[in-house]
Amino acid sequence: MEKKPFVTKEQLDKIIEQFPTPFHLYDEKGIKENALKLKKAFSWNKGYREYFAVKATPNPFILKILQDLGCGTDCSSKTELYMSEKLGFKGTDIMFSSNDTPAEEFAYAKKLGAIINLDDFTHIDFLEKVCGIPERICCRYNPGGKFTISTKIMDSPGDAKYGFTKEQLIEGFKILKQKGVKEFGIHAFLASNTVTNEYYPTLARELFNTAVELKEKTGADIKFINLSGGVGIPYTPDAEPNDIEIIGEGVHKVYDEILVPNGMGDVAIFTELGRFMLGPYGHLVTTAIHEKHIYKEYIGVDACACNLMRPAMYGAYHHITVMGKENEPCDHKYDITGSLCENNDKFAVDRMLPKIDMGDVLVIHDTGAHGFSMGYNYNGKLWSAEVLLKEDGTPMLIRRAETIKDYLATFDFTDFFKED
Numbered sequence: 001m002e003k004k005p006f007v008t009k010e011q012l013d014k015i016i017e018q019f020p021t022p023f024h025l026y027d028e029k030g031i032k033e034n035a036l037k038l039k040k041a042f043s044w045n046k047g048y049r050e051y052f053a054v055k056a057t058p059n060p061f062i063l064k065i066l067q068d069l070g071c072g073t074d075c076s077s078k079t080e081l082y083m084s085e086k087l088g089f090k091g092t093d094i095m096f097s098s099n100d101t102p103a104e105e106f107a108y109a110k111k112l113g114a115i116i117n118l119d120d121f122t123h124i125d126f127l128e129k130v131c132g133i134p135e136r137i138c139c140r141y142n143p144g145g146k147f148t149i150s151t152k153i154m155d156s157p158g159d160a161k162y163g164f165t166k167e168q169l170i171e172g173f174k175i176l177k178q179k180g181v182k183e184f185g186i187h188a189f190l191a192s193n194t195v196t197n198e199y200y201p202t203l204a205r206e207l208f209n210t211a212v213e214l215k216e217k218t219g220a221d222i223k224f225i226n227l228s229g230g231v232g233i234p235y236t237p238d239a240e241p242n243d244i245e246i247i248g249e250g251v252h253k254v255y256d257e258i259l260v261p262n263g264m265g266d267v268a269i270f271t272e273l274g275r276f277m278l279g280p281y282g283h284l285v286t287t288a289i290h291e292k293h294i295y296k297e298y299i300g301v302d303a304c305a306c307n308l309m310r311p312a313m314y315g316a317y318h319h320i321t322v323m324g325k326e327n328e329p330c331d332h333k334y335d336i337t338g339s340l341c342e343n344n345d346k347f348a349v350d351r352m353l354p355k356i357d358m359g360d361v362l363v364i365h366d367t368g369a370h371g372f373s374m375g376y377n378y379n380g381k382l383w384s385a386e387v388l389l390k391e392d393g394t395p396m397l398i399r400r401a402e403t404i405k406d407y408l409a410t411f412d413f414t415d416f417f418k419e420d
Contacts, residue, residue: 003237003365004326005363006389007283009324011389012361015285015395019385019387019395021286022284022301022384023386023401024283024384024386025387025395026057026278026281026389027281027389028390030280030281031062034276034277034281035277038050038248040248041244042269044252045255047268048271050070050273050277051071051072051073051270051271051272052073053076053229053273053369054083055373056278057369057371058079059372059398060086060087060398061388061396062388063084072092072094073089073093073095074274075095075098076096076099077098078104078105078108081096081105085112090112090113092115092136094114094115095138095226095270096109096114097117097140097272099120099161107130116134117137117139117140118138119140119162120163124172124176124179133180134181135181135182136181136182136185137176137183139164139169139186140188140189141164141210142157142162143190144158147191149194166210169214170213174218177218182221183221183223184214185226186210186225188203188228189230192229192232193230194232195232195233195234195239197242197247197250199230200230200231200251201253204227204250204251204255205254205258208225208254208255208258208259209258211259212262212264223268225267225268225269226270228271229272229273229275231244231275231276232275232276235317236317242276274369275369277369279367279370280366280368282372284308285361285364286301286364287301287302287362288300288301288356288362291358296335297333298337299334299335299336299337299356300337300338301336301337301338303338303347304340306377306381307371307375308367308371308374308375309375309376310374311347312345313374318364318367320336320351322362323362324361325354330352333350334351339381340379341379372386382406383401383402384402385399
């Protein structure tokens with residue numbers, strides 16, 4: 001699969017006149033089309049809803065686009081809850097899926113009427129002491145061991161810090177019923193960024209069987225099952241993307257096979273996707289500003305790992321297009337680097353690309369989720385702007401670039417940086 005930018009060189013040149021690089025650029029048209037495809041794929045389920053994982057792309061303009069398409073928000077912190085509240089998400093529009101959760105965050109989530117997703121058995125007593133148990137609640141399940149699809153190990157839930165064991169889940173549901181809970185949900189996240197149409201149906205089978213067992217052993221009224229995230233995107237050009245229509249139909253088949261015969265044909269299906277929703281619809285746009293010829297060939301750009309941490313943190317692959325040179329041969333081997341005082345500050349290592357000249361604009365693909373949001377300020381680097389490419393092709397600033405004044409704002413109680 002060839003990876004092409006969703007923006008042309010001519011469009012980018014005009015955008016850069018308004019907003020200097022580096023910046024994150026998002027594709028409104030692509031975001032909307034993808035969200036509608038997801039909704040259609042699960043339209044067979046009457047109560048289906050996508051709760052977008054705010055942590056992936058916490059920008060209010062993006063959240064409003066998704067809100068208009070019927071999505072809720074999945075929040076993991078007080079800040080994300082606050083943002084959701086201010087944007088008009090109310091009550092069960094919000095899932096609160098947190099772990100190691102501070103008391104004040106549970107209290108805030110309950111005050112908003114959000115669906116609280118408990119991560120641990122001990123949180124039942126903790127929540128009760130902090131703010132009381134709501135009548136509708138969700139619990140996160142961790143089956144332990146290895147999670148496999150067609151004998152291939154996808155991840156190791158047994159090593160993950162999240163969720164209840166099966167025994168804790170059964171006991172927890174009994175206790176929660178005694179404490180007045182009337183409506184239950186279950187949730188699990190067993191593998192990250194899977195690029196296989198089998199992941200959701202396999203996860204659904206595990207969760208649906210668990211739901212049936214919980215109903216039989218506890219009598220709990222299970223209203224929804226949250227398949228969480230984990231449906232990924234193909235970062236490399238040779239990988240085939242997930243087909244959400246096939247995935248939705250795969251879950252439908254398992255639903256009809258397990259839940260319907262057990263009198264649970266009214267259970268709603270929830271998802272909380274982030275990467276699948278936004279990943280391909282974001283680019284990090286950066287300019288080549290230096291070249292270095294020592295033991296290797298280096299191209300230095302004006303972005304750094306503070307703008308996109310994944311390659312430095314995970315060694316993750318992100319495809320790179322040199323704008324205007326898409327049809328030129330990739331006959332030069334480069335490390336593409338940022339300016340941090342860290343040798344892992346590289347967007348690509350030994351990458352074959354066309355010859356790069358100073359001033360060339362590079363598009364780093366698939367940064368729409370867990371791109372900007374994982375940024376940081378090491379070396380005093382400032383957060384970049386975020387720009388939305390509107391459906392009509394015009395750019396719209398959706399977050400201005402950070403300034404030195406912003407960076408120093410938390411010292412406003414001192415006189416160190418007082419304006420003259």
